[in-house]
Amino acid sequence: MKPSLKISVVCGLLLSSGAVYAEASSTDTQAPLSENMAQLIAQGKYLAAAGDCSGCHTIESGQAYGGGRAFDTPFGTLYSTNISSDKQHGIGNYSYQQFVDAVRNGVAPKGNLYPAMPYTSYHRINDHDMHALYAYFMQTKPATQPNRENGIGFPFNIRMGLKVWNLVAFDKPTFTPTADKTPLWNRGKYLVQGLGHCGECHTPRNFMMATEQDHPLEGAVVNYLNAPNITSKNLTQEHWTFNNLAQFLKTGQSPKGTAFNDMFIVEKHSLTQLNDHDITAITSYLLNQAQPSQSAVSQPKLTSLVASQFDTKLPGYRIYMDKCSGCHGQNGQGTPNVAPALQNNATIENSNIFNTVAVLNNGIERQSYSQEQTYYAMPGYKNSLNNQQMADLITYLHKRFTTQMTTTTVKQVADIKKQLATN
Ligand code: HEC
Ligand code: HEC
Ligand code: HEC
Known part of the structure; x- marks a missing residue:
C-alpha cells in the first residue's frame, strides 16, 4: 500500500500509530491526544490478554509476539506468525483495515489464514475493541524472529482452499446481547464467545471442522484432552459453585481442581490477567446466574472422609495408597505446593472419564x-498400570471422592487409550 493511501484510510478510521494519528486529529479539541492514545493502547493490551494472543503468538524460548508455536493439523504442522510491530517480520506495516481483515475475517495480505487463528470467534469483537487492539499492536516491541515455513503439504498449502472453507463453514457471527439479561452477564457472553474464544476448544466440531453452533460449549476432544462440557447444566451437576468457578478462572486453581495442559496456557496468558469484574462476568454467564449466589451452595456429601471398611475392600484402594496418596494425600486432601486435592475434583467428578x-x-x-x-x-502411569488396574483405580476415585457411583470397565479405559494413541 502506498503511504498516501495508507494515511487516507487511516484518517478515515481516525486511528493509527502515533504520528499519523496526531496528524489526523490535530483539530481535535477534546482531551490531550497522547492521553487518549495511551488509554487506547492500555485497553488494547488488556484486550490482547483477554484474547490470549500471546498464548499462541509467543513461545517460551522466543520474543514477545514473535510467533512460532506449532499447531498439528490433519494436514501437517502450522506455525503461528510474528504479530509484533516489526515491519519486516511482523505486522508493523499493516493498515487498520488489513489488521481487521486478518483478526476478524481470517484474511491476511498473504492470503486466507488457517482457522487455527480463531477469527471465527474474533469476528464478534466490536469496533472499539478492534481499534484498541490495533493501537496496541502497532507499538509492541519489534520481534526480529522470522516466520517459520509451514509443514503443510499439497494441496492444503493452497490458501485458496481456505476460501472455500470460509464459504461453507464460517458464518461470520456477530455479537448480540441477550435482551433480558444484565449488562454483567452480557459482558461475560461477549468475552466467552468473542475474544475468549472458549468455544474453539469447548464446542464440538462437525465433519467440516466447524464448531457446532447448536451445541455451544458441550465439550470436545482437543490435543489429547477433553475440553469439558462447560454448559451451566453440566457445571452445576459437577457441583461448581460461583466462588469456586471464579477462583478457578482467576487463578487456575480451586477446590475443584487445577487447570492443566491447554487450559493452563489459557489461564497463564489470559484469564489470570483479567480484572475481577470480567471474571465475575464470565462466571455469571457460564453458570447462567445474574449475581454471585449468596446462599451457601451445598458441597456434595462424600461417602467418607477417612478410609472406611467399604473403601479398603475396593480393588482400587491399594493402588491409590501405593501410587497416589504420597502426593494427593491418604484422604485425597491434597498436599500444599505438591498436588491438588482429589476430593470433589471436577476432572474425576465428570461422568466422562476421558x-x-x-x-x-x-x-x-x-x-x-x-x-x-x-x-x-x-508422573504418567502408561507403563505401570494396566487397563484393569486403571479401571479399578477410577472406580475407587469415583466412589471415594465424588458423587459418581458408576463402575469403570476395562473396555472404557481401553477405548480411550486407543484415542490417546491416535488423536
Ligand atoms: C489459538 C491460537 C491463536 C490465538 C489465540 C491467536 N492467534 Fe493469531 N494466528 C494464529 C495462527 C496459527 C496464525 C497463522 C495462520 C496462518 O498462517 O494461516 C495466526 C495469524 C495471525 C495474524 C496474521 C499475521 C500474518 O502473518 O499476516 C494476525 C494479524 C493475528 N494472528 C493476530 C492475532 C491477535 C491480535 C490475536 C489476539 C486477539 C491472535 N492472533 C490470537 C493463532 C492464534
Ligand atoms: C508426584 C506427585 C503426584 C503423584 C504421585 C500423583 N499425582 Fe496426580 N497430580 C499431581 C499434580 C502436581 C497435579 C496437578 C498438576 C497441575 O495442574 O499443575 C495432579 C493432578 C491430578 C489430576 C487432575 C486433577 C486436577 O484438577 O488437576 C488427577 C485426576 C490426578 N492427579 C490423579 C492422580 C492419581 C489417581 C494418582 C495415582 C495413580 C496420582 N494422581 C499421582 C501430582 C501427583
Ligand atoms: C485451547 C483450548 C481451550 C480454550 C481456548 C479454553 N479451554 Fe477451558 N479447558 C480446556 C481443556 C483441555 C480443559 C481440561 C483440562 C482442565 O481441566 O484444566 C479445560 C477445562 C476448563 C474448565 C474446567 C472444567 C471442569 O469441569 O473441569 C473450565 C471451567 C474452563 N475450561 C473454562 C474455559 C473458559 C471460560 C474459556 C474461555 C475464556 C476456556 N475454558 C477456553 C481447553 C480450553
Missing part, C-alpha cells in the same frame, strides 16, 4: 504461574 484416563496415562508437566504457587509434575 481426562482422568488421559492424566493417568500421560501425567501432567510441571506448570507454574510466575506469581502463583507451583505444583510438581504428575
Whole structure:
C-alpha cells in the first residue's frame, strides 16, 4: 500500500500509530491526544490478554509476539506468525483495515489464514475493541524472529482452499446481547464467545471442522484432552459453585481442581490477567446466574472422609495408597505446593472419564504461574498400570471422592487409550 493511501484510510478510521494519528486529529479539541492514545493502547493490551494472543503468538524460548508455536493439523504442522510491530517480520506495516481483515475475517495480505487463528470467534469483537487492539499492536516491541515455513503439504498449502472453507463453514457471527439479561452477564457472553474464544476448544466440531453452533460449549476432544462440557447444566451437576468457578478462572486453581495442559496456557496468558469484574462476568454467564449466589451452595456429601471398611475392600484402594496418596494425600486432601486435592475434583467428578484416563496415562508437566504457587509434575502411569488396574483405580476415585457411583470397565479405559494413541 502506498503511504498516501495508507494515511487516507487511516484518517478515515481516525486511528493509527502515533504520528499519523496526531496528524489526523490535530483539530481535535477534546482531551490531550497522547492521553487518549495511551488509554487506547492500555485497553488494547488488556484486550490482547483477554484474547490470549500471546498464548499462541509467543513461545517460551522466543520474543514477545514473535510467533512460532506449532499447531498439528490433519494436514501437517502450522506455525503461528510474528504479530509484533516489526515491519519486516511482523505486522508493523499493516493498515487498520488489513489488521481487521486478518483478526476478524481470517484474511491476511498473504492470503486466507488457517482457522487455527480463531477469527471465527474474533469476528464478534466490536469496533472499539478492534481499534484498541490495533493501537496496541502497532507499538509492541519489534520481534526480529522470522516466520517459520509451514509443514503443510499439497494441496492444503493452497490458501485458496481456505476460501472455500470460509464459504461453507464460517458464518461470520456477530455479537448480540441477550435482551433480558444484565449488562454483567452480557459482558461475560461477549468475552466467552468473542475474544475468549472458549468455544474453539469447548464446542464440538462437525465433519467440516466447524464448531457446532447448536451445541455451544458441550465439550470436545482437543490435543489429547477433553475440553469439558462447560454448559451451566453440566457445571452445576459437577457441583461448581460461583466462588469456586471464579477462583478457578482467576487463578487456575480451586477446590475443584487445577487447570492443566491447554487450559493452563489459557489461564497463564489470559484469564489470570483479567480484572475481577470480567471474571465475575464470565462466571455469571457460564453458570447462567445474574449475581454471585449468596446462599451457601451445598458441597456434595462424600461417602467418607477417612478410609472406611467399604473403601479398603475396593480393588482400587491399594493402588491409590501405593501410587497416589504420597502426593494427593491418604484422604485425597491434597498436599500444599505438591498436588491438588482429589476430593470433589471436577476432572474425576465428570461422568466422562476421558481426562482422568488421559492424566493417568500421560501425567501432567510441571506448570507454574510466575506469581502463583507451583505444583510438581504428575508422573504418567502408561507403563505401570494396566487397563484393569486403571479401571479399578477410577472406580475407587469415583466412589471415594465424588458423587459418581458408576463402575469403570476395562473396555472404557481401553477405548480411550486407543484415542490417546491416535488423536
Ligand atoms: C489459538 C491460537 C491463536 C490465538 C489465540 C491467536 N492467534 Fe493469531 N494466528 C494464529 C495462527 C496459527 C496464525 C497463522 C495462520 C496462518 O498462517 O494461516 C495466526 C495469524 C495471525 C495474524 C496474521 C499475521 C500474518 O502473518 O499476516 C494476525 C494479524 C493475528 N494472528 C493476530 C492475532 C491477535 C491480535 C490475536 C489476539 C486477539 C491472535 N492472533 C490470537 C493463532 C492464534
Ligand atoms: C508426584 C506427585 C503426584 C503423584 C504421585 C500423583 N499425582 Fe496426580 N497430580 C499431581 C499434580 C502436581 C497435579 C496437578 C498438576 C497441575 O495442574 O499443575 C495432579 C493432578 C491430578 C489430576 C487432575 C486433577 C486436577 O484438577 O488437576 C488427577 C485426576 C490426578 N492427579 C490423579 C492422580 C492419581 C489417581 C494418582 C495415582 C495413580 C496420582 N494422581 C499421582 C501430582 C501427583
Ligand atoms: C485451547 C483450548 C481451550 C480454550 C481456548 C479454553 N479451554 Fe477451558 N479447558 C480446556 C481443556 C483441555 C480443559 C481440561 C483440562 C482442565 O481441566 O484444566 C479445560 C477445562 C476448563 C474448565 C474446567 C472444567 C471442569 O469441569 O473441569 C473450565 C471451567 C474452563 N475450561 C473454562 C474455559 C473458559 C471460560 C474459556 C474461555 C475464556 C476456556 N475454558 C477456553 C481447553 C480450553
